Every structure is written in structure tokens, then in C-alpha cells.
Amino acid sequence: MVRSKLRWLSGAAVGALCMSMTLVGMSVTAQAAKKKVYHVAYLSYAVANSYDAPMLAAAKAVASAEGVQVTVFDANNTPATQVAQLQDVISSGNYQGVLLQPIYGPAEIKYVRQVIAHKIKVVNIDQILGTKYTTDQIQVKGLSGNVVFFPSKIGTQLAALVVKACGAINPCKVGLVHNFKGYEPDVAISDAFSAHLAKHSNIQVVDQVDGLYQVGASTTQVQNMLQANPGINIIVGSDQNCEGAQIALGSKPTAKLVCYGASAASVAGLKSRLWYADVAQMPATEGQVGMEMLIRAMKTGKPQGSKNPVAGLANGGVITVANLKHFTPEWPG
Numbered sequence: 516m517v518r519s520k521l522r523w524l525s526g527a528a529v530g531a532l533c534m535s536m537t538l539v540g541m542s543v544t545a546q547a548a549k550k551k552v553y554h555v556a557y558l559s560y561a562v563a564n565s566y567d568a569p570m571l572a573a574a575k576a577v578a579s580a581e582g583v584q585v586t587v588f589d590a591n592n593t594p595a596t597q598v599a600q601l602q603d604v605i606s607s608g609n610y611q612g613v614l615l616q617p618i619y620g621p622a623e624i625k626y627v628r629q630v631i632a633h634k635i636k637v638v639n640i641d642q643i644l645g646t647k648y649t650t651d652q653i654q655v656k657g658l659s660g661n662v663v664f665f666p667s668k669i670g671t672q673l674a675a676l677v678v679k680a681c682g683a684i685n686p687c688k689v690g691l692v693h694n695f696k697g698y699e700p701d702v703a704i705s706d707a708f709s710a711h712l713a714k715h716s717n718i719q720v721v722d723q724v725d726g727l728y729q730v731g732a733s734t735t736q737v738q739n740m741l742q743a744n745p746g747i748n749i750i751v752g753s754d755q756n757c758e759g760a761q762i763a764l765g766s767k768p769t770a771k772l773v774c775y776g777a778s779a780a781s782v783a784g785l786k787s788r789l790w791y792a793d794v795a796q797m798p799a800t801e802g803q804v805g806m807e808m809l810i811r812a813m814k815t816g817k818p819q820g821s822k823n824p825v826a827g828l829a830n831g832g833v834i835t836v837a838n839l840k841h842f843t844p845e846w847p848g
Contacts, residue, residue, distance in 0.1 A: 553583045553813050555612040555806075556604045558597060560642070562589040564728055565755070566776065567616070569846045570641065570802035574614055577806040586610075592695065594619040601626040605633050612636045612659075612809045614802075619698060620644040624655055631657040636812040638819070639663065640805035641798065648703035651823040660808030660819035662801045666700035669775050669794050670707025672833055676773045676792045677749050678715055684748055685717040690740045690770070692726040692733055692752030692760065704775075708751070721747065726756035733759025741770075754778040754793070754848045761789055777834055780848025785836050795832035797824040799845035 557574060559567050571587065578585045588604075590597035597618050604610050613630055617623050620643045627644065630637055638660035645654025649668075653661045681687030691708070694701050712718050722740045726733035733756040741747060741763060747770050750760045754776030761784060764770060768789060774781055777795035784790030801824055808819035825832040829841045 553581075553611045553810070554609050555583055555585050555614060555809060555813075556588055556600075556610045557585050558588045558590065558600055558604075558613060558615045558617075560590055560597070560616050560618045561592045561728075562587065563591070565848060566728070566778075566796075566798050566846050570616070570798040573799040573802035574806040577803055577810070581810050583806075583810055590618055592618060594622055594698075598623060598626050601630055604635065605630055610635055612638070612813045614805050614809050615639050615644065617642045617644050621646050627655055628657070631655075636809060638805050638809040638812065640801045642700060643703070648700065648707075651826070652821050658818070659812035660805065661821040662805040662808065662824065663821075664796060664823055664825050666703035667707040669700075670704040670709075671711050672794045672831065673704070673751055673773055673775060674708045674711030676794075676833065677712065677718065677751060680749050680771045680773060680791050681715075681718055687718045687749065688721045688744060688747045689718060690737070690744065690747045690750045691720050691723045692736065692740075692750065692756035693723060694726055694728045694753055694756070696723070696725050726752055726759060728753060728755050730755050730758045730762070733757075734762045735759075737763035745769075749773055749791075754781050757781070757784065757790060758848055776846070776848065777832075777842060777844055778846050778848030779844040781834065782839065782842070782844050785834065785839055788836065791835075793834040795825050795828055795834055795842060797845050800824040 555578060557571060559571060561567055575585055588600040590600060604613055613635060615637060627637055636659040639658060640662045643663060647654060648666050651663050651665045677689060721744045724736035724740055726736055737750060737760040750770050751773045754774050757772045757774035758780050760772055771791040773791050775794035777793055781790060781793040804822055812819055830838050834842050
């Protein structure tokens, strides 16, 4: 009788021990699942660009808060380099996600599809990944998210501002400072800009140069532009281009500046009345929202849709002296 009772107690103890070990095992497994570390490749078009810096910083901040590891790939404005980097992401087998800032979307679609086919989540930010520049919606099947403005709208807004700035001047002479002529989004912006101005016979684009998103390069290019066309009334370009143009124009500017970017430089220019108007961009918000989308997509497997950060801005994102207080710059310029 005593022996049976001892056997029962011994069996109960063993059972309890097994159950305890099972629970510990389950706890360890749960902790391991919680501690899973995701690795993300951030494909930048140019790390040295002042516009990219806050985008990358915001994306990294979100990733750090979530325990996500980020590796930065710098294509330095070279589409072929970025295509090779997409292929490197696949071959490495190290990444669960890609945050892509494409240089030339149409040429990269094929390779993004290959990344997606390898079960790697991809979220596109800042530039259009596709062939349509009049939409901010996803154009690549399987993309986990899309956080962009659309360039054609910027071009149309810039043109409308030029029309207003020219007023009754006839002819009104315009100098257009490209960034990388022939590359997107420059082509889409320029095409929309030219199409809108075609309706106004008093406005003439008398010169076009490349500023390369650089203040120094833009200064030299605009100086040459002004020497060749001393009667220019309006100069149009990105904020970096306008900073260079402001230097070229000197303390007594003879031309109005119509720009895009909404940088701190544009705010200072508008406050000083040296800039006429600016069209907003929000690089830090794009980096933040893009990384948030990517992390959710990696964890849940669900697509996150599209978001245009500037869509809800006051005055359609057009900044003037009158509404300057409603805008907060997200990058220095």
C-alpha cells in the first residue's frame, strides 16, 4: 500500500517536472519568436544628397525603435548601380525587407519583381516605381507599400506659380534649372511644366541648365545662364538649384525664384522675400512612413497600400509668404 502510494507520488513528480519543462520550452520558444531580428536593405539614390539625409535618418529611427537592423546601399545617382544592389540583396539571402528610393523606376521594375519573388518585402519611397508619373498609387504587383508624391503635379504647380509671378510681363523670360536632365523625376516635372506653360504665349523658357541637386553647380550654371540671357525674369528649380541661383543673383536679384522642396533654405528665402514661392516635399515623413509600412509588412505579411505625404497639406502644398507659418521644413536644403 505504502509502496503504491510512493509510486504514485513519484509518477506525479515526474509528470509535474515534464510539464514544467514543457512550459519552460514554450516560454523559450515564445521569447525567441519575440526576439526575431529583421534585416532591411535601405537603397538610397544618393546618401550625400541633403534631401536624402533626413529621409534615411527617420527610417533608421523607426527601425531602431523596433529592433530592426538596417544596411544602407548608396547608388550615388547611378541607376545601374542600384540595379546591381537589388541583385546583391537577393543573392545575399540576408534580408527580409527592402526600402527602395529608386533613381529610375521603369528600369528597376524587373529587378524589384525578382526581389519580391524571393519572398522579400519591398516598400517604395520618394520616387515613382513604374511608368506613370501622374499617380501616387502602386504600379508593381506584390509591392508591400508606396510612399510618394507624383512629379507631374509638382511640374504643373511650378508652372502655375510662374504664370502668377510673370503677371502682365510680356515677354516673360524663364530659366529652368534641371537636376539630372533626362532622368526621372526631372523629365516628368519638366514635361508637366512645359505643357502648362504652352497655354501662355507671353512666357518663354529661354534657357535650361543642369544643377545636379548641388548648390555649387547651380551657382555656376545660373551665372552662365544670366550672362547669356541678362533679361531673365523667373528662375525655376529644386531648392538646391534656387540656393545656387540666389548666390548667382547677388544681393539685388533681378529675377524671381520659383522652387520646390520646402527645405529650411526655402523658408529663409521666402521670409527674406528673395524667393517667390515653393512647392512642398516631405523627405523625413517619407522615410518614417515607409519604414513603418515595411516593418508591418514583414511582421504580418500584409500589403500596406499607398500614401502621399503632401496630399493633405494646406494650399495644395504650395508655400508663399502668406501661408509660411503652416509649413515646417523637414530638410536643410
